[in-house]
Amino acid sequence: MKIFTGSSNPQLAAKIATYLNTRVGDSQLKHFSDGEIWFKYNENIRGCDVFLMQSTQPPAEHLMELLIMIDAAKRSSAKRITAVIPYFGYARQDRKDQPRVAITAKLVADLVDAAGADRVLTMDLHAAQIQGFFNIPFDHLYASAIFMEFFKSKEIPELCVVAPDIGAMKMARAYADTLGASLAVVDKRRPSQNISEVMNIIGDVKGFNILLVDDLIDTGGSLTQAAVAMKAAGAKDIYACCTHGLLSGDAVERIEKSPICEFVMTDTVPMRQGVKSEKIRILTASKLIGESIRRIYNEESISSLFINQK
Numbered sequence: 001m002k003i004f005t006g007s008s009n010p011q012l013a014a015k016i017a018t019y020l021n022t023r024v025g026d027s028q029l030k031h032f033s034d035g036e037i038w039f040k041y042n043e044n045i046r047g048c049d050v051f052l053m054q055s056t057q058p059p060a061e062h063l064m065e066l067l068i069m070i071d072a073a074k075r076s077s078a079k080r081i082t083a084v085i086p087y088f089g090y091a092r093q094d095r096k097d098q099p100r101v102a103i104t105a106k107l108v109a110d111l112v113d114a115a116g117a118d119r120v121l122t123m124d125l126h127a128a129q130i131q132g133f134f135n136i137p138f139d140h141l142y143a144s145a146i147f148m149e150f151f152k153s154k155e156i157p158e159l160c161v162v163a164p165d166i167g168a169m170k171m172a173r174a175y176a177d178t179l180g181a182s183l184a185v186v187d188k189r190r191p192s193q194n195i196s197e198v199m200n201i202i203g204d205v206k207g208f209n210i211l212l213v214d215d216l217i218d219t220g221g222s223l224t225q226a227a228v229a230m231k232a233a234g235a236k237d238i239y240a241c242c243t244h245g246l247l248s249g250d251a252v253e254r255i256e257k258s259p260i261c262e263f264v265m266t267d268t269v270p271m272r273q274g275v276k277s278e279k280i281r282i283l284t285a286s287k288l289i290g291e292s293i294r295r296i297y298n299e300e301s302i303s304s305l306f307i308n309q310k
Contacts, residue, residue, distance in 0.1 A: 001297045002045055004073075006054040006065040009270050012086060012286060013053040019290035024053075029065065037061060039068045041076055050078040051121075051293055056089035056108070057246060057269050063089060063108065067115040074116035082296060083117040086268035086285060087216075087244045091126035109133035121292060123268055123285060124215045124243040141292055142306050143243040143266050144171070146283050148178050150264065151211060156239070160184055160208035164226040168214050175213050182208065186226045206234030216244035217265070220251035224258040231259040244268050245280075252277050 004025040005013035017024045026042040050073050054066040066083060073081045093104035105127070112120060113135055120134055123141040131138045159181040163172035169185055176183040184203025210230045217223055227238050238260050245265035247255075252275050255263050263277075266285040288305070295302050 001051065001293075002043075002048045003051045003053060003293075004041070004069065006039075006052070006062065006069060008055045008057065008062040008065070009053065009086065009268070011270060012055075012267050012284070012289075015267075015284055015286035016053065016290040016293065019286055020294060027069075035061075037064055037068055039065065039072050041072060044076075045073060046077040047079045049080050049082075049297055051082045051084050051296075052117075053084045053086075055087040055269055056085060057087055057244075058089070058248075063111075067111055070112070070115040070117050080118045081116060082119040082121055082293075083112055084289065084293065085112075085120060085122045086289060088122045088125055088130070091130055094127040094130055105130050106133045119296070121289070121296065123266075123289070126215055139292060139296065139302050141285075141288060141302075143268075143285060143288070144174060144178075145288055145306060146266060146285060147213070147241045147264065148175065150283060151175075151179060151239070151241075156209050156211070156237075158208050158236070159211060160203070160205055160235075161211045161213060162186065162203075162205065162226065162230065164212055164214050164222050171215065172213050175211065179211075181211070186229060201229055201233055205230050208235055210235045210238045212238065212240040212260075214240075214242045216246060217242045217251065218246045219249050220247065220254040220258075224254045224260070227259045237261050239264070241265065243285075245271070245282075247272065247275070252280070255279055 002025045003017050004027050007029060013024050028040045028042055030038050052069045056063040070081055090104040090108045119137045121139045124143050131140055161172045161176040161181045161183055163169045163185040173183060184205050187200040187202055212226055223240055230238055239262050240260050241264040243266050246269055256277055263279050264281045267282050268285055292302050
């Protein structure tokens with residue numbers, strides 16, 4: 001087994017290597033003056049089971065790095081190449097929701113496949129059907145295993161799990177069943193990208209402590225608007241969690257000013273340098289991803305990690 005990383009999240013790669021009692025492999029990544037990316041493995045990987053760590057959040061260079069790393073591994077005679085993509089970027093573009101637009105998630109899947117990956121490992125896709133866009137084995141991890149353990153330990157009384165939109169309803173139901181909580185959902189509309197409006201709250205939240213759950217938070221608009229609506233409807237303390245905290249633009253400031261008392265996310269996407277918040281807590285996904293890598297290497301079951309947590 002050999003683990004290598006691009007530049008998108010080397011901190012997470014180091015934690016995963018530590019869990020597996022190994023090290024991140026020696027490689028070299030540089031950019032030419034015109035921006036072109038150059039990558040080289042500085043150690044022999046012929047016949048090795050290679051795991052390439054790279055989230056594909058913006059900028060697009062992160063995706064290009066991953067493709068180049070895969071191609072270099074293929075041309076270096078690696079036995080098997082697994083693209084470990086903790087956060088799969090472009091997953092929100094999974095269908096034609098209006099005329100003359102691209103299905104970019106399918107395009108990215110084709111690129112990873114064409115580059116030479118033998119397998120893909122990722123966590124909490126924005127749309128589960130993206131698994132079907134790949135023609136190679138695909139393993140899908142669920143951060144619920146991390147968050148449920150965390151919120152169980154908090155023993156929050158009178159808890160209601162809330163989906164901030166209809167798309168998160170299945171995830172919210174799984175949390176509610178495991179945590180023994182009630183369930184509600186926010187009905188919203190999205191007039192344009194990154195802009196949403198809360199229309200109705202479906203379910204009773206008055207007098208309850210709230211847990212808002214979602215797979216990713218970008219600008220934080222939907223989340224913070226849902227929190228404001230919960231408070232206006234008589235909710236008590238409001239908690240929130242998401243797998244991928246992109247937190248672009250002024251998302252951190254929105255969370256700081258919102259009624260949310262604690263926002264929990266994983267480290268699949270690194271926090272922007274210099275950004276800090278007393279409300280934000282980061283849980284590492286390294287143990288879950290590391291254990292999944294170990295099981296792939298040993299040809300063991302991964303699905304058994306998530307029984308009753310889908």
